[in-house]
């Protein structure tokens with residue numbers, strides 16, 4: 242009997258629902274993550290997409306080994322509450338019960354970065370005893386895998402490196418602090434920096450793009466636009482500062498950079514790694530953290546969700 246599972250990844254802009262056979266995605270659907278009409282309406286939309294995916298594959302809920310879902314926030318695994326998701330405006334939402342009821346099957350919830358970390362760790366066949374996965378997206382999240390298992394803080398709010406301050410009097414973050422790492426080094430921060438620079442430089446090639454997103458910024462870099470080259474270079478300094486804090490504290494064996502923009506890691510990661518190498522506390526050590534881009538990009542989150550989603554809701 243084939244092991245079929247469903248993995249759901251609730252992103253800041255869109256939600257993906259994937260049918261996963263063993264460790265491979267065989268089919269998937271996507272819809273925009275819209276919370277403005279209320280959590281209930283979002284969950285109804287999710288259920289609609291979930292049923293559509295099952296229907297077109299000739300499946301019913303009873304054919305599934307498990308359903309897992311990643312959420313961009315802190316998920317209490319004991320109560321199933323999403324206790325805090327600063328980018329969604331979620332506070333104490335009984336999300337697990339709501340989603341399980343709407344989908345007609347038990348759903349295992351977890352923080353999206355934890356699941357992406359777990360998915361990447363399994364898919365890449367990593368043997369690292371300490372494996373850190375950093376996602377650069379709307380914000381910055383991290384999943385930590387120690388000795389093959391997701392590391393949990395006492396309240397399930399671990400790995401929030403996006404809210405580690407890199408400028409104590411910097412930009413006010415929606416978490417309440419100032420100068421948070423994600424305000425400077427998330428994909429959104431990169432786009433904001435690019436927009437600011439573009440306004441000052443009418444000659445920038447970024448003006449040619451209809452919509453300004455990370456893809457456009459990297460497109461302008463591909464065209465060797467000096468304005469965007471300098472923006473990306475500054476971005477690598479900011480990114481390296483946060484990664485340095487992380488490495489100096491944990492000295493992990495492997496540090497993987499994921500999230501949408503990791504698809505263009507070739508344009509920013511080598512310079513970031515060089516800046517880390519120059520400043521890391523352990524620069525004279527024989528061994529240092531291996532930093533690399535994610536191999537499985539957006540699939541890691543979906544597969545991590547599917548693999549940890551168990552019918553009986555007990556985690557392995």
Ligand SMILES: [Zn+2]
Pocket residue numbers: 403404405414415416417418421
């Ligand atoms: Zn913050």
